[in-house]
Amino acid sequence: MSTGLLEQRANYPRSQYEYGLGGHGTADADNNGRKEIDCSNLLNRMLRDAGYDIPYKTTAQLANDTTYFDVIPLADVDVNGGDIALWVTRGHTGVVEDLDANRVKGNFFGSQTSTGPKSAKFGLNSNYWPMPDKFLRPKAQYKTGGQPTPAPAAPAPAPAPAGPAPLMTFQYPIRKADGKQFTDAEEIYQALGAETSGHYLLGCNKFWHGGIHITDTSAPQCVLNEPVRCMADGEVVAYRLNDDYLESTFGDNEKKLKYSNSFCLVRHEYKSVPNPDEGPNKGKQNTLNFYSLYMHLLPYQRYPLAETERPxxxxxxxxxxxxxxxxxxxxxxxxxxxxxxxxxxxxxxxxxxxxxxxxxxxxxxxxxxxxxxxxxxxxxxxxxxxxxxxxxxxxxxxxxxxxxxDKIVERLRPNYWQGKVKATVVNKLDLYADPASPQNGQPAGAKLGNLQLITGSVVEFDSKDVLNLTVNGVTRRMAKCTKISGDLAGAGTAPSSFWACVENQRDYRILDWTSLTPTSFNTVETASTGIKAGDPIGYLGLTENITSEEGGVNSKHQVHVEIFTAEAGVKDFLKNVAGLKSGKQYLHLAVGVGLKKKAPATDVTPLKNQHAVDLSKAPVIKEGTEDWYEVSVIENGQPVSGLIKKTEAEIVTQHDWEKLGFQIVEECNTAADGFLDPEDTPQFFKDLFAKIDTNHNGEVDAGELAEALKNAETRDQWSKLIAHHPTEWKDKADAPKWSKLDQLLEGSPKTLKHEKERIDEMVFWDDLTGGAAIGNGIGVITHFHPVAIISNLLPSNRCFCFEQGIVNSPCQVGFRDVTKEHFELLAMQLGVEREVLRAIAVAETGDKVPFKEFVAGKQHAAILYERHYMYRFLKVKGYTSQQLDDLSTTEPKIVHVYQSGYSYGTEQAQYERLLRARELDKDSASKACSWGKFQVMGEYYSQLYESVDELVEAQNYCALQHLQYFKVFLTKEKNMLEPMKNKNWLTIAKKYNGANQVGYDTRISNAYTKLKAEW
Missing domain, CATH: 2.30.30 (SH3 type barrels.)
Structure with missing residues (x-):
């Protein structure tokens, strides 16, 4: 009986797929029109296409599986087309197409490294693939239809018990021109430094401004190539979509000026991780419901590329x-x-x-x-x-x-527009029952047995019904669908309607949304549509502004971005009422804390301001028998440095917002009307305002603020202000709050009329009804700087694996060790036996977990400090021979020429030498260490990282970064693949450990032999 696998080849043409390690065939990572898929995922999809209910297996797992597969001996004449060929040592698999009568050669279909899905030869005269190590056949009992069909009247199974709710994810509202995420807040602030207006808190005409403007000056990529992104998981509660640009009138029809009042409003329900510590706070969480707003977005008719926009x-x-x-x-x-x-x-x-x-x-x-x-x-x-x-x-x-x-990339269309969606299945589509609670953040319903729609089927759903539901602990966008065309992968009948995953993003694509036609334009639409951090919101819209009463005009593409909350419990949130101690750590330096000078000096400098110092940037040094943190801060534009005793230091985390400097500012005048009056604000705001007012006229204009925000100290203080004031999106121009505008523009009647016309068109607050209504409706809310709040909400770690494209989403905690599957994936990618790769780990670190705690509670990669490397690096830095000789005499364990037989000492000693070496030269010291599970020298950092600091951060965080650094060392630095494939132990030893290696070749050879027998 045919397995049915060969019949699936037509589903995977080379014109649509290419090889990609770890690729599932659902996403086009490099946007070249072909989706990446590897050999084991291709086989898994072909099995599913043929109707088998068999879970995904790696090539290593296939080699040992007897539950789902029968092993067919090569001598068995029954080996035929449709069986599975498996090369265990090479980590490859595919489907047999034919086998010659002598059983010495044949052809197979699989995802080939060089071509993607394609037929290839194996055995005699193949030039590459030998005869397979095993032939497998999927067991017929796992093919849908192989068992009696269950009675159709059976009730839908109950959904599986919900696991822990996935943590909310966050992203900055824009990405860089190459599509990569901004590394941190500082990097995005540097980009926004080009903006001359539209800054946080202070708007034009001196009104409070609750957001920031991002324009084509700082983010030109967001006009055409890179959409504005949603900043956190949540639900779209309202939006307005212009069909084309609106036009406002200046003067007596003197000019028509284009602008957009398209917006998207998203509600987010933040819950921190529960407090795990025993005591009164155990299980408590910090919570905050907040909103993100994106205003002035591109109108619908401007999404297709104009001729002038086509690349x-x-x-x-x-x-x-x-x-x-x-x-x-x-x-x-x-x-x-x-x-x-x-x-x-x-x-x-x-x-x-x-x-x-x-x-x-x-x-x-x-x-x-x-x-x-x-x-x-x-x-x-x-x-x-x-x-x-x-x-x-x-x-x-x-x-x-x-x-x-090259494919011309069109603008990405948001998924929150309301309308009917027709979508084509790009991977087999699992069908689900109704969720028990159809609300964002709740578990999905149970799978409807093994029911799946085949690739190419067409479904329809309403975009307003899309929800964020959890499937196996992962948040997925899902909706209730009906089948327009297509068939089930196996036996059975598709229900008239069903729930399904409707993801269509580049990094996770289950459906291709072939059409979404919005049903409403130019009016506020309320919604409850699930959206995730990083999903497209829209693009920068054109805004033409009047610059003078004479009719001067400037134009820019821009988006107004803000984050606000209507909750009364903001102060509790800022105080970390859940008592969390996890996350990124800081040294809290209160006003009046003294910084002691290094010995022999005894001076103490009292601090005039509060500071929070990143703990990872405060090295510990010894003076006598005591440990001290060495810190450096900026006070009134001047650097201040010194020591604070470790036993007296206060450690806080990213959850301690108040101690990190976040402060609420609101006018104490009960008649506050939205006009910023610094005299009615707290003293700390008055002081900061006066600092920015460089011409001392009692006012701050856009130029002064733009210049002040280029100073890191001032920017940090300003961006941590949390402003409680009326929203600009509620009242129309005839409301009392705008009366100040009449005074300010008294001498410019045409400009005043024009601005009031736009105000009337921009507001939307009173159109937020039902579930979209915010707070008590009066419109006085609390604003956060959108970059500052997202920066502090982001996980404490930086997921380099995500940035490098190794994983599909950022992790919350790095891998503690490299797993067997990781070795197998790398082996398949490099064409090297997994045992050869792991043998090096055995030789270098004993294959142990590659992390230590040199300082209690802080994970650090295993290291070996090489003093002769430090000697060489300092020489390159400009140290004279005399200086190096002096250091070799006074600190021979830190700087010295190579010396055979030198004893390195304990692991703790290595760390302490690294700390001392960093006092001489930070980067040289880190480069002089070998890092992690495979002990690759830091001097090769540029093969994978932008800086030495990145190397240190990544290696200290995640074992997968050890593996990735090992990989680039083998392939880019040492060109070691051929000797590793040939198991030329001496060449491997010399390339990896140097020409003076003694016995290293024997150690890796012995480790390999043992692993082959036992692993």
Whole structure:
């Protein structure tokens, strides 16, 4: 009986898929039009397509599985097409297509490293794949329909018990031009430093301003390529979508100025982790319900790319035998320096015809022109080449197009617009019962047995019904759907309606939303639509502003972003009433705390302001028998440094908002109208306001504030202000709160009329009805700086694995060790036996958990400090030979030339030497250590990290970063794959441990032998 696997090959054409380690075939990570999939995931999908209910298995798990698969001996004549071929030592698998009569060669279909899903040869004369180590056959009993069909009247199963609620995730509202996340708040503040207006708290005409403006000055990528992103998991409670730009009138129809009042309002319900500590606070959580607002978004009709927005064409060469020219080859015999290499990418700058052939002038973006094997033109050079023939892509004699065009990426459309969605299934779609509680954050319903819709099926749902539900502890966007077309993967009948995952983001795509037509424009629509941090909100909209009574105009693309809460318990939240001690740690330095000078000095400098110092940036030093934190702060623009005794230091965490400097500011005048009157504010705000008022006229203008915010000390204080004041989105222009505007623009009647017209169009507060209503409706709310609050809510760790694309979402806690599966994945990726890789870990660190606690409660990677490396690095830094000799005499354990037989001492001694070395030169000291499970030297940091600090942070946090650093060391630095594949132990030892290695080759060889027998 056929297994049914071969029949699934047509579902995985190479035009739609490519190889990608760990790829599930659901996402196109590099946006080249093909989804990444590896061999084991391809097999899993083919099994599911064929109707088998078999869980995903890695190649290593397949090798030992007898529950779901039968092992078919090679001698068995029953081995045939549709069985599974498995190369255990090479970590590869695929589906047998045929096997010759002598059982020495054949063909199989699988996801090949070089090509993606494709047929390949194995066995005799294959040139690469030997005969498989095993042949497997899926057991028929696990194929849907292999068992009697259950009675249709059976009640839907109850949903599985809910696990712990997933923690809310957070992201900054914009990303960098390359699509990567901003590393931290400082990096995004640097970008926003280009803004000249629209700053937090102080708006135009001196009214309170609850948000920040992000414009095309600081984020030009958000006009076309990078959408504004949702800042936290939550639900869209209201939005307004313009069909096109609105126009306001200046004067007597003198001018029409475009603007957008499109907005999206999201509600977020934050709950911290429960307090795990025994005592009265056990189980308590800090909570805060808050909102994020995104105003002035791009109108609907502007989403398709205008001709002026379409990027210049980019193509990639698929052949290597077509000539390049330095000049337009108008005449026969035009000299050519060489031929364009396969894979060369060019940007098309110009086109000219010669007869029916169009030549293009292209700028080489990557790749080269070669003359035989010598590169003669590289990236940056411009060359001409045959581009079109009779208006179609030029073809060679096969005929095959000689280039492929890059896909032009359209703007991403938000998913919260209300309307009917038709979507195509891109991966088999599991069907679910109704959730017990159809509300955001609740568990999904139970799976409807093994019911799945096949790839290519079309479903329909209403976007307003999308909810964030938890599936196996992960938040997924789900909705109630109906089937338009398509079939079940196995036997049974699809219900008339069902719940399903409707994710359609690039990083996790279950459905392709082929159409979503909004049903409403230019009016406020209330909603309850689930949305996640990082989901697209929209793009910057055009705003044309009047600059003078004479009709001057400036224009910019912008979004107004704000975060606010209507809750009365903000002060409790800031005080960390749950008593949490987890998360990022800081030294809290209260006003009056004294910083002692280093010995022999005895001076003490009392601090005039409160400070919170990142604990990771406060090294511990010894004076006598006591430990001291060494800190440095800025006071009134001047650096102040000194020591604070460790036993007397107060440690706080990211949950202690108040002690981190966050302060509530509100006017004490009960008649506060939204106009910022500093005289009615607390003294700390008056002092800060006066500091920013550099011309001492009692007012702060946009220029003064923009300049002040370039100072890190002032920016930190300003961004931690939490302002309680009336919202600007409630009252129309005839309300008393705007009467101040009449005074301010008394001499500019046309400008006043224009501004009032826009105010009337912008407000929306009173349209928030039902579940969208905010607080008591009066519109006095508490605002946070959106960057500052998100920065402090983000997990204390930085997930480098997420930034490097190794995992799909940021982790809350790093891996403590490298697992067997991690070794297997790396082995498959490199084509090296897993035992060879792990043997190096055995030799370097005994294959133990690669972390220590040199300081109680602080995880640190295992290290070995190399004093002769420090000698070399300091010499490069400019230390003289005499200085180095003196250090070698006074501190021989810190700086010294290489000395055979040197005893390194204990692990604790290594750490203490690192601390002392950092006092000489911080980066050199960290580079002079070998790090983590595989003990790779820090000097190679630039192969994976932007800085030495990044190396230290990543290695101290997660064992997967040890594995990734090991990988780039092997492949980019030492070119070690061939000796590792061949198990040339001596070459491996010399490359990894140096030419002077003694017995290292024997240690890794012995470790390999033992692992082969026992692992």
């Amino acid at each position: 210049t064409p980019k193509v990639t060469m698929t052949v290597n035998d077509f000539k390049a020219y330095d000049v337009f080859p108008e005449a026969n015999g035009t000299p050519s320096p060489g031929k364009l290499s396969t894979g060369t990418k060019l940007e098309i700058l110009e086109q000219k015809d010669v007869g029916n052939v169009t030549y293009a002038r292209g700028k080489i973006l990557s790749g080269s022109v070669k003359n035989v094997n010598r590169k003669v033109r590289e990236a940056g050079a411009e060359v001409w080449f045959a581009y079109l023939k009779n208006g179609a892509p030029y073809q060679n004699s096969e005929p095959k197009n000689i280039w492929t065009a």
